[in-house]
Amino acid sequence: MSIELQNIHFSYGRVKALNGVSLSIGEGATGLLGPNGAGKSTLLKIMLGFLTPSEGQGKVLGYDVRTEQKSIRRLVGYMPEDECFIPGMDAVTFTALMGELSGMPRQEAMKRAHEVLFYVGLGESRYRLVDTYSAGMKQRLKLAQALVHDPKLLFLDEPTSNLDPTGRQEILELIGEVASVRDIRVLLSSNILADVELICDRVVIINHGEIAAVGRIEDLQMINYQLYELKIKGELDGFRQELEAAGCRLEETEDRLVKIYTPPDFDHKKIFMSAARNRVQVRQFIRSRTSLEDLFARVVGVD
Ligand SMILES: Nc1ncnc2c1ncn2[C@@H]1O[C@H](COP(=O)(O)OP(=O)(O)OP(=O)(O)O)[C@@H](O)[C@H]1O
Ligand SMILES: [Mg+2]
CATH class of the missing domain: 3.30.70.100 (Alpha-Beta Plaits)
Incomplete structure (x- = not known):
């Protein structure tokens, strides 16, 4: 199992964001589908150990989300929904820094940063300041920094938000390739059914902090x-x-x-x-x- 969660609860003050989430996710690509405010980002942050659940337990790739966050972050790549860039930094420096923060030695991180930027199609622009990047380039850079340390599992939080149709298509193709060719397990958070359908073979539907349905995409496609x-x-x-x-x-x-x-x-x-x-x-x-x-x-x- 890649992910096993039991009865996870989490609140931001008086706002209950997760209300007893239990989940097992195995191989392949899984969609985390739910409307705004459903609790998708909160759930990803709990699995990365950024937030501690008030109740419940969970394991990601066999490591405890409460006590083994470092091991989890070494093995998991995370593409956050918000901009995560450092102003005044170029793309390759930023990506290498993210590699180092995931536990890579400096030289190796720099070498991989170049490779991964070429992989996402930013090779030519890798010395440019991130501040000058377009929305589509920023999303690809976010994907690059999530891949730099060769993770086994990728958490992608709404990777197509803010993109025009072409940019959306490009990033979806890249993610699809990462998920299949490169044999990395993917958890794709989204509120767009079409994105999940394109990339994933299974889906978890979340609403109001609770799991509403889990199933194969084929079954979900029956909705039409x-x-x-x-x-x-x-x-x-x-x-x-x-x-x-x-x-x-x-x-x-x-x-x-x-x-x-x-x-x-x-x-x-x-x-x-x-x-x-x-x-x-x-x-x-x-x-x-x-x-x-x-x-x-x-x-x-x-x-
Ligand atoms: N930092 C915060 N402080 C207070 N409430 C928060 C905070 N972050 C999220 N919430 C609330 O927790 C709930 C779940 O939010 P979360 O961001 O996990 O949802 P989401 O499914 O990722 O939504 P979106 O699709 O809009 O990104 C929402 O009601 C939200 O308003
Ligand atoms: Mg979110």
Whole structure:
């Protein structure tokens, strides 16, 4: 396990930011999805040991978040949501300094700073003052400083905020590459479903300081689908093949009970037409919604 949290509570004075968060995250890329104020940044800061939970325990890569912060920071790269730059410093000096702060020897940190800046596409601009960077360059520099010490796990806090569509696409491509090609585990905090869908294979939905849902992205993608529950009589195979060819997904939940997820704009009459063609009797037909759809709608406020 990369991350294991049990019953984490945290308050800023009277503001309860996390209210009993328990979570296990394994390999791959995971999205931490939630609206503004949900507690995403607070949770990342707890896992890095910047904030101490008032209750609960947690481990990151096997190290205790309360007592082994140094080991955690050596192995975890962190891209904060706010600007983390030092005014008057050029990009390579800044990145090397961040490497040193993560426990690297000075010379090695400088060597890696050059490499990692080329990697994120800032090679040509690495001696420029960070103050002169565009928003897109700043985000890439934030990613570079998170990668400088070769972390096993990356925490990215809203890496696409403040970016235009091109800048957003560029940083997402880089993150996707880091997550797959470079074999680093990623936890991507975001309030944009599309970003999470692009990068992650699993998602954790957080709202009001509590975990609202955990699941595979494939299940989350079903939120655009309409769900029908049918009781049928007859042979399912031909019926299934026809509907699957039309983009539906069928699940047989128990004997003669079938769930059909249909894509957006799919006319449900086609289900009856296909049933008739395949001599399947529809005994019951209930239009329902996926539970994840309901959850997500409640959490992010879309419908
Ligand atoms: N330094 C602080 N002092 C007081 N309250 C805070 C502080 N930081 C966060 N909060 C509050 O704690 C709650 C959780 O905030 P947090 O920043 O973790 O949410 P978030 O999911 O990262 O939101 P966003 O998407 O806006 O970054 C919010 O109600 C927020 O107002
Ligand atoms: Mg935040």
